[in-house]
Amino acid sequence: MLTYTIRRLLLSIPTLIFIAFVIFMLLELAPGDPMAQMPLTIPPEVKERMRAALGLDQPWWVRFPLWLNQFFIVEPQYWIDSTFGTSFAEGKQRLISFQSRSPVFDTIGQRLPQTLWVVGMSYVVGVLIALPIGIISAYKQYSVFDQAGTFVSMIGFSVPPFFSGVLLIVIFSVQLGWLPSIYDTTLVVNSWDTFMTQLRQMIMPVMVLALQTTAQVSRYMRASMLDNLSQDYVRTARAKGMSESVVVLKHVLRNSMIPVVTVIALGIPSIFGGAIITEQIFKVNGLGQLLILALQGNDIPMVMTITFLLAVLIVMMNLIADILYGILDPRIRYD
Amino acid sequence: MPDGAMPVLDVRDLKTVFRTRGGEVHAVNDVSFSLKAGELLGVVGESGSGKSVTMMSLLGLLPSPPADVRHGTVTFEGQDLLHVSPETLRSVRGGKIGFVFQDPMTSLNPVYPVGFQIMEPLRKHMGLNKREATVRAQELLELVGIPDAKRRLDDYPHQFSGGMRQRVMIAIALACDPKVLIADEPTTALDVTIQAQILELMKELRDKLGMAVIWITHDLGVIAGIADRVMVMYAGQVVEHAPVHELFSHPQHPYTRALLKTIPTITGKRAARLTIIEGQPPIMTSPPNACPFRDRCDVAFDRCARENPPRYDLGDGHDAACFYDARTGGPRDA
Numbered sequence: 068m069l070t071y072t073i074r075r076l077l078l079s080i081p082t083l084i085f086i087a088f089v090i091f092m093l094l095e096l097a098p099g100d101p102m103a104q105m106p107l108t109i110p111p112e113v114k115e116r117m118r119a120a121l122g123l124d125q126p127w128w129v130r131f132p133l134w135l136n137q138f139f140i141v142e143p144q145y146w147i148d149s150t151f152g153t154s155f156a157e158g159k160q161r162l163i164s165f166q167s168r169s170p171v172f173d174t175i176g177q178r179l180p181q182t183l184w185v186v187g188m189s190y191v192v193g194v195l196i197a198l199p200i201g202i203i204s205a206y207k208q209y210s211v212f213d214q215a216g217t218f219v220s221m222i223g224f225s226v227p228p229f230f231s232g233v234l235l236i237v238i239f240s241v242q243l244g245w246l247p248s249i250y251d252t253t254l255v256v257n258s259w260d261t262f263m264t265q266l267r268q269m270i271m272p273v274m275v276l277a278l279q280t281t282a283q284v285s286r287y288m289r290a291s292m293l294d295n296l297s298q299d300y301v302r303t304a305r306a307k308g309m310s311e312s313v314v315v316l317k318h319v320l321r322n323s324m325i326p327v328v329t330v331i332a333l334g335i336p337s338i339f340g341g342a343i344i345t346e347q348i349f350k351v352n353g354l355g356q357l358l359i360l361a362l363q364g365n366d367i368p369m370v371m372t373i374t375f376l377l378a379v380l381i382v383m384m385n386l387i388a389d390i391l392y393g394i395l396d397p398r399i400r401y402d
Numbered sequence: 403m404p405d406g407a408m409p410v411l412d413v414r415d416l417k418t419v420f421r422t423r424g425g426e427v428h429a430v431n432d433v434s435f436s437l438k439a440g441e442l443l444g445v446v447g448e449s450g451s452g453k454s455v456t457m458m459s460l461l462g463l464l465p466s467p468p469a470d471v472r473h474g475t476v477t478f479e480g481q482d483l484l485h486v487s488p489e490t491l492r493s494v495r496g497g498k499i500g501f502v503f504q505d506p507m508t509s510l511n512p513v514y515p516v517g518f519q520i521m522e523p524l525r526k527h528m529g530l531n532k533r534e535a536t537v538r539a540q541e542l543l544e545l546v547g548i549p550d551a552k553r554r555l556d557d558y559p560h561q562f563s564g565g566m567r568q569r570v571m572i573a574i575a576l577a578c579d580p581k582v583l584i585a586d587e588p589t590t591a592l593d594v595t596i597q598a599q600i601l602e603l604m605k606e607l608r609d610k611l612g613m614a615v616i617w618i619t620h621d622l623g624v625i626a627g628i629a630d631r632v633m634v635m636y637a638g639q640v641v642e643h644a645p646v647h648e649l650f651s652h653p654q655h656p657y658t659r660a661l662l663k664t665i666p667t668i669t670g671k672r673a674a675r676l677t678i679i680e681g682q683p684p685i686m687t688s689p690p691n692a693c694p695f696r697d698r699c700d701v702a703f704d705r706c707a708r709e710n711p712p713r714y715d716l717g718d719g720h721d722a723a724c725f726y727d728a729r730t731g732g733p734r735d736a
Contacts, residue, residue, distance in 0.1 A: 303511070
């Protein structure tokens with residue numbers, strides 16, 4: 068398993084470099100100009116000099132390796148420097164946002180906690196709700212509970228977050244006035260009251276994102292449980308005199324989790340994508356909002372870096388899904 | 403085998419119905435039989451004759467719905483298994499009655515080591531701790547003839563061959579020294595050499611442990627070699643029931659005779675073709691009110707279409723459900 072993991076990690080390096088190249092070329096080919104938002108009064112020759120200052124006068128085969136160098140060498144060096152007090156990155160140029168002129172990673176570092184709180188929490192909540200729903204729905208197939216679960220999943224699948232989000236705001240913020248509609252990032256949690264405020268402002272974005280996760284994962288869980296409940300080994304377990312809880316939660320669940328774990332792991336990157344919209348609605352200034360603003364401002368280094376980080380996340384989650392698959396299913400051994 | 407001993411398992415008038423979208427299917431119709439200690443009862447019949455469903459009904463192993471055990475009594479150790487609490491039933495399953503299923507390839511849980519799967523009933527029914535259960539599981543694997551048992555406890559089912567997996571299944575069924583072992587076509591999925599090994603093993607274990615065995619099969623050759631008594635089933639009913647030698651030498655029911663004719667022989671003149679029984683067994687969409695075999699029967703007469711024959715006692719533990727008396731060659735008096 069270890070050699071397999073190492074091999075997969077090494078193989079992911081060329082994959083990621085290729086992905087980086089594709090993203091870079093897409094941005095290169097896309098219309099739009101980082102100078103477009105500059106005042107029209109700036110003379111063309113000054114604009115040219117500003118363009119050169121951003122490095123945009125160079126062709127892509129110069130700029131792409133430079134980006135790779137900054138992303139893979141300078142930024143880690145800088146991180147090492149700030150952690151251990153060394154000076155590897157001294158005098159080297161970090162990745163700088165076109166818009167804010169501040170290092171891209173500093174901005175990402177500021178925005179990441181909000182996104183992780185909202186997105187991470189919603190995913191955990193969604194999965195924790197989905198698994199029992201899926202298990203009970205399958206065990207009591209066609210019961211009232213199963214029908215209700217199916218109904219809720221259909222809603223979760225078919226109602227997009229930009230609708231359910233606004234709906235929740237209208238109900239709970241505008242009509243009832245229970246929850247704030249804007250996520251306050253400046254809130255510092257240091258007492259019971261601020262903790263409760265944080266909790267209250269998280270409820271709606273978390274619920275919107277969790278609804279989608281719950282809908283998907285509970286369906287997969289249900290289908291997988293149904294597949295396994297009719298297997299011969301379940302009858303064997305019953306014939307051994309095992310109680311229903313052992314039969315379902317030990318024998319069937321372990322087998323049913325094998326495909327579901329893949330779905331859960333591969334869903335993590337996509338929920339970051341879904342958060343882009345949810346963050347806009349609830350005014351969470353997280354990574355999603357940062358990406359949207361960067362796209363609007365043609366902030367190529369920022370867009371490139373955030374998109375690439377998402378790609379890294381996808382590749383890593385694929386690897387983690389495969390490893391978990393091997394751990395759960397003894398029939399799959401990679402070495 | 404001990405004759406006249408108290409039966410360990412006594413089944414009376416068992417009836418199981420499946421409720422399907424197309425109506426009810428009467429899978430088991432008033433089946434009665436009993437089993438004495440140390441006895442090996444063979445159950446034969448075509449696919450769909452209700453052999454497996456009968457045995458699974460005894461222990462409540464059929465999924466309900468669609469299955470519905472309508473009536474009957476299953477007396478085991480003074481209790482009616484159809485009317486005990488789920489907890490009591492679970493203590494019987496795997497503890498006092500072991501079950502071996504047909505398909506060894508899918509009957510073991512693929513994600514747990516076989517040792518764990520053998521130890522589960524040991525820990526539940528016999529209250530052994532982990533260390534004791536490991537020792538016993540190793541003994542069991544040795545008993546069923548798996549070499550290098552200690553090391554193989556940690557192996558997963560996919561690391562065993564079909565025959566070895568069936569041995570593991572037998573080890574699980576035998577784990578708690580059951581009084582009764584129900585083997586549902588345990589050798590059907592296996593090739594002939596492995597089949598012979600398993601048969602030998604079962605005979606050996608039966609003699610060694612003194613348990614009663616119900617052996618379900620559609621292979622009359624297997625029955626001839628292993629059973630003490632045979633029960634022939636057709637359309638969810640017992641059509642003939644006799645000691646094994648009696649059944650093979652004096653079959654009374656036309657279905658049994660037809661079945662015996664289908665056995666290919668390697669001695670004597672080579673038959674041009676294999677013998678078959680023409681037609682299909684009926685799907686019982688209503689309780690039987692006529693003989694279910696009459697359409698395929700060569701001695702059927704008008705009464706067979708009006709009434710379902712009861713099991714006529716022919717003496718010496720032999721009975722047959724047929725209006726035609728094969729001994730006299732004429733209709734039986736009611």
